[in-house]
Amino acid sequence: MEFKTLKNFDVEELLSVFNLSFSDYVVPFHLTRELLNFKIATEKIDLSLSVGAFEDDKLVGFILQAEKIENGVGIAYNAGTGVIPEGRGKGLVRKMYDFIIPLLKERNINTLVLEVIDGNQKAIRAYENLGFTIVRRLLCFNGNINSIENNSEIIIKELTDFQWETFRSFRDIEPSWQGSDFVLKDMKKDCTILGAFKGEKLVGYTIYNSIVRKIYQVAVDKNHRKQGIATVLFDAIKNDINGQAVSLNNVDEISEDTSSFLSKIGLENKVSQFEMKRTF
Structure with a gap:
């Protein structure tokens, strides 16, 4: 398994892996290339700060991230984490964070933010085990x-x-x-x-x-x-x-x-x- 940023990564391949990863999600959804490009642009996703897990040179997991400085604090926002069904159970989310956090520290980022569906207990527990805490509940x-x-x-x-x-x-x-x-x-x-x-x-x-x-x-x-x-x-x-x-x-x-x-x-x-x- 290899971990690297998604800088210059092909959006079409990312789209395929994104949709496969979310095909059985708590709230399944599917993006077109246009919608993925819109998401990347509007959420300020930076592929050079995003990380992918690769097996035999094929993307099997990802964390899409954006960054900002607010009141002197560097913040990285997780705009989407996905792992294809065959890649699960291998601790890839933890390994991807282990890979990217040193790069974030180099950019003076010390706060991670994400959103997780209420009721997705498996994901909530996984993020808590990674050191995340719930700060508020958001209604959609x-x-x-x-x-x-x-x-x-x-x-x-x-x-x-x-x-x-x-x-x-x-x-x-x-x-x-x-x-x-x-x-x-x-x-x-x-x-x-x-x-x-x-x-x-x-x-x-x-x-x-x-x-x-x-x-x-x-x-x-x-x-x-x-x-x-x-x-x-x-x-x-x-x-x-x-x-x-x-x-x-x-x-x-x-x-x-x-x-x-x-x-x-x-x-x-x-x-x-x-x-x-x-x-x-």
């Missing part, structure tokens, strides 16, 4: 948005840029990696940014991708809640995507008002994840 919602009576005083306008300082002041919880400011700041061309205005004042916003129908962020000014502002924002999203189903992943479970609202407008929480961290 999807479904069709219901139209309900909304506040006619609120005007929705498309914004040309991210207003991060204002947006952050509206939020109670921090988004996970995929919906973080760090990831979204380079995705403006792929996103629609809507602002909810009461008069001339911005009182709410949402950021979403209408092609993949994914909502990344939504928040309302703390001083203007319970006024139907989020309802107006979601109604605008519904109209933009012609009533098709949407997803909003990784809502921190401590935000009970958010969960209640999403359920009220028709989205369902069918899957949840644990965010796990390890420092070294």
Whole structure:
């Protein structure tokens, strides 16, 4: 067994191994080449920081990773770990981490972050044995948005840029990696940014991708809640995507008002994840 980074590795071969690895996952899914390229781009996956396990020169396992520096702390995000069925039971995930951690340390990275499906006890135990601990539970919602009576005083306008300082002041919880400011700041061309205005004042916003129908962020000014502002924002999203189903992943479970609202407008929480961290 050989371990090396995936720098310059063929994406088509990675796609084949990715889909085989996740074909019997707790929540099975399948990516096209276009979607894998989109994942690599939008989640800032760096193949030179990602690692593969090779047997007879064939990829049998991988960890896809991205990195950022936040408040002086170097963080590596695990955007996907997979091992093909025939390669399991050989401790490959531990061996891949053993290989890549020295490279991460050279880049002043000392924190690892990942998400694992709630209920996937085998994976949770495996990551705990690797030194990861659960830091929060994240709820994943999807479904069709219901139209309900909304506040006619609120005007929705498309914004040309991210207003991060204002947006952050509206939020109670921090988004996970995929919906973080760090990831979204380079995705403006792929996103629609809507602002909810009461008069001339911005009182709410949402950021979403209408092609993949994914909502990344939504928040309302703390001083203007319970006024139907989020309802107006979601109604605008519904109209933009012609009533098709949407997803909003990784809502921190401590935000009970958010969960209640999403359920009220028709989205369902069918899957949840644990965010796990390890420092070294």
